[in-house]
Amino acid sequence: MVIDNYMRIIEKISKISGIDKEEIERKIEAKRAKLSGLISKEGAAQVVAAELGISFDNEKLKIEELLPGMRKVNVVGKVTKIFPTRTFKTKTGEDGKVANMFIADETSNIKVVLWDTNAIALLDTGKVAEGSTIEILNGSMRDNEIHLGSFSEIKPTEQILGEVKTGKTFREKPISELKNSDNAIVRAFIVQSFEPRFFYVCPNCRKKANQEDGGFFCPDHGKVAAEKRALMNIIIDDGTETIRTVAFHDTLRDLGFVNLEDFTEISKQRENIMGKEMIFQGNVRSNKLFNTPEFIVEKIEEVNPDLLIAQLENN
Numbered sequence: 085m086v087i088d089n090y091m092r093i094i095e096k097i098s099k100i101s102g103i104d105k106e107e108i109e110r111k112i113e114a115k116r117a118k119l120s121g122l123i124s125k126e127g128a129a130q131v132v133a134a135e136l137g138i139s140f141d142n143e144k145l146k147i148e149e150l151l152p153g154m155r156k157v158n159v160v161g162k163v164t165k166i167f168p169t170r171t172f173k174t175k176t177g178e179d180g181k182v183a184n185m186f187i188a189d190e191t192s193n194i195k196v197v198l199w200d201t202n203a204i205a206l207l208d209t210g211k212v213a214e215g216s217t218i219e220i221l222n223g224s225m226r227d228n229e230i231h232l233g234s235f236s237e238i239k240p241t242e243q244i245l246g247e248v249k250t251g252k253t254f255r256e257k258p259i260s261e262l263k264n265s266d267n268a269i270v271r272a273f274i275v276q277s278f279e280p281r282f283f284y285v286c287p288n289c290r291k292k293a294n295q296e297d298g299g300f301f302c303p304d305h306g307k308v309a310a311e312k313r314a315l316m317n318i319i320i321d322d323g324t325e326t327i328r329t330v331a332f333h334d335t336l337r338d339l340g341f342v343n344l345e346d347f348t349e350i351s352k353q354r355e356n357i358m359g360k361e362m363i364f365q366g367n368v369r370s371n372k373l374f375n376t377p378e379f380i381v382e383k384i385e386e387v388n389p390d391l392l393i394a395q396l397e398n399n
């Protein structure tokens with residue numbers, strides 16, 4: 085999915101510039117190498133595009149193709165969620181309004197922030213509602229959000245979208261660019277691991293069960309026969325930075341641990357994962373104890389060997 089998006093961007097650059105895709109990929113890899121891998125492949129693609137004099141301005145893009153920093157973004161999406169309009173005081177003491185909503189297309193979904201009163205009025209009057217398909221013209225990307233100011237346009241459209249993607253979306257990012265609450269995909273090496281820990285969950289709702297009076301209690305289900313779950317902290321490194329990463333029970337299987345009941349066995353196998361390069365998918369949150377970012381993974385995959393070979397051949 086991540087790769088598809090990257091390939092689509094390369095295709096776009098290729099189509100506009102007339103340079104073949106392999107050449108563009110080489111330029112992107114060279115750019116990344118020059119920046120010591122400090123930017124994502126998509127970010128590097130954008131830098132290369134800019135250097136070739138290509139702008140994505142006014143190009144109609146799919147949501148997954150939108151990148152931080154893009155301006156004059158045009159996109160079509162279905163409104164999946166509208167949040168209540170908020171008011172605030174501007175620096176000059178006037179009343180300002182801001183509205184947030186989510187739109188989705190076949191590739192992804194994204195938050196849209198409306199700052200213009202005329203645009204907000206479309207929401208307030210119901211001309212744009214949840215379920216409406218809308219066209220956005222002249223939006224600008226701030227981080228991973230589309231912002232609409234007074235030069236932007238938003239209007240209902242008759243265009244038909246396929247099945248839209250409303251679930252969480254994950255974007256490939258270097259560790260140095262990870263921010264709180266990011267859903268991210270990171271390709272990195274395991275450079276450190278810690279002893280496993282165990283906790284207990286309710287078999288009905290999977291919430292944490294607390295040990296009391298020799299039994300386990302779920303806040304919702306009372307006394308339960310709790311299930312034992314393992315977790316392990318590891319440190320991963322992608323060359324840009326390291327991040328403490330938490331792998332729960334099932335993701336430990338992805339790492340090759342088989343018997344998740346047995347502390348001694350997990351502990352013994354710990355050295356097998358050292359230095360392994362894997363693809364981690366998860367959510368960044370702030371560790372309350374240390375006040376540092378931490379990566380909670382929900383899926384760990386082997387690095388696709390075919391892809392790796394293709395990249396090596398291109399270097």
Ligand SMILES: [Zn+2]
Nearest residue numbers: 286289302305
């Ligand atoms: Zn329960």
